[in-house]
Amino acid sequence: MTTSRTPATTDLRVLRPDDWDQWYDNLLRAFGGMPESAEERELWKSLTEYDRSVGVWDGDTCVGSASAFTFQVTVPGGASVQAAGVTLVGVAGTHRRRGVLTSMMRRQLDDVRSWGEPLAVLTASEPAIYGRFGYGLGTHSLTLDIDTTRVRLTVPDGADDVRLRYAVPAEALDACEAVYARRVPERPGMLARMPGWAPVMVLDPEGERDGASPLQCVVAERDGDVVGFARFRVKPDWDVTGSNSAVVVEDVEALDAASQGALWRFLFDIDLTSKIVARGRPIEEPWHHMVSDIRRCGLHRRDGLYVRLVDVGAALEARTYQTPVDVVFDVEDAFCPWNSGRWRLTGDAKGAVCRRTEDAADLALSVRELGAAYLGGVPLAGLGAAGRVREVRQGALAEASVAFGSVVQPWLSHGF
Known part of the structure; x- marks a missing residue:
């Protein structure tokens, strides 16, 4: 069934390709109305799964959007389980508190059940929203603000044997993805990279850099094989005392302790920088046990993935x-x-x-x-x-x- 009735004489229906632009514009407006680059917009359009997306329409106007990516999430024991990645959810400000969101969540969970997927997962723009639909906070993450002028890193044996080299992020993407794929079964909550998703990892619109450099990449190699990578930006900040620039970390993955240590040491030691800033890092990560002073690492815990058992x-x-x-x-x-x-x-x-x-x-x-x-x-x-x-x-x-x-x-x- 592709259409159903929602409150206030609106229609809920499966998204049609011809309606995508208005549907997506409703989402952008719900999140403040900031425009996106053509590259970013086109990438999200290519990732949209139309048969897993719904919109609510008031006449010819889209007033609600919701979608569910096809994902596989690692669970304890290492299995990869089908999960609906709930996303692109927005309700027009003119239609709040009219049951639009509830109608989309109702339809979506009915659909997920019919697809035979036991889980639905999401990240929440507002944590208070989704508990009433049965989503529980299942993971947390850390924001880091490390004072690298006062925190020292002691790396594991073997780190000096790891070769680091700069690489163009897009050109190194396949090698980095191979490392990521090996890491996925090791930690619950990690998402197997689905077709079409790899380019998101190196998407680098200028409007999202917040004054930092274009995305940079360093890969770690041993015996000619890529065993880890770091993707980051440098955000310049100069005053009369000199540079207070920051290393803005986007991704760090490595296959062993020595490679992990070599990559973090590199990030700590980038010239003309005095701190590392990162968001969304794991609660437990090897570098925690390498630093000289955890108090000066500016750790801030926040909510991560919300999990809903559909079956x-x-x-x-x-x-x-x-x-x-x-x-x-x-x-x-x-x-x-x-x-x-x-x-x-x-x-x-x-x-x-x-x-x-x-x-x-x-x-x-x-x-x-x-x-x-x-x-x-x-x-x-x-x-x-x-x-x-x-x-x-x-x-x-x-x-x-x-x-x-x-x-x-x-x-x-x-x-x-």
Whole structure:
């Protein structure tokens, strides 16, 4: 079905190619109306999946937009699970509080279920919006502001054997993508790069540089093979005392500790700079253990990926668990009622089974809490301490919390 009725006599329908420009303009206006470069606009147009995108129309005017990219996200245990990447969501200011967003979220989750995808994920422009639709905050990230004049780096043995060289970002893209692809299974929350997405990583419109240089790239090599890369900009800042310029880090990935150390040492030591600034870095990263003074690294934690279990049984079966677990969840899900009820999860580090049951519940919670805990970075025990998970069987919360954890903190590796 491609059309449905929404409140206030508006029509919700699947996006048609001829409507894309007005649909996208509605989105840009919802985010402040700043124009984009032709290159950037054309790239997002090429990535739009029309059959997975909807718009709300009031007569001939688009007043709502939402889309869902086809993604695969790494879950604890290393499996890559189909997930709908909810994105390009915007409602015209003239049509707020009329049910437009709710109608799009309703249609979208119905569609995701029909596609057989157990997860939906998103990043939120406003964190308060999506909890009512069952999305839980599943990953966090760090913003860095490192004073490199006062923080020193001690790198692992072998870093001096890594060769670094400058490369044109677009020309090195394939080699960098090969490194990234090897990293994806190692950390929950990372997204496998889907066809057409690699150019986004080196998209470099001048209007988005905030006064910094064009994108630069350094690759790390060992025995002729690329084993890591860093993409960054330099933002000049001079005063009467000299240079206070910053290295603005966009991406750093490496296959081993020595290569990781060599790349971060390079970023610390770039001439005429005095700090490193980066956004969206993992909560846990090797350089944390190489620095001389973590207090001067200006770490600021913020929300990352929001996770929504569209099919509770399939989602919980798709991942593995740190310790053996046998628990009955009583799940509340008002927005997707097919998830409501009791589910028995049995599993361990080798796999899991999750089925509906009539057995008595061990834990009671909403689908939002399951989404938050799903990738292993948000402990169920912490949610329980906040009153968001109710323990019915004594001891069940601690057991499940340990089982749901992840050795590696989850991280969303790129935005969408």
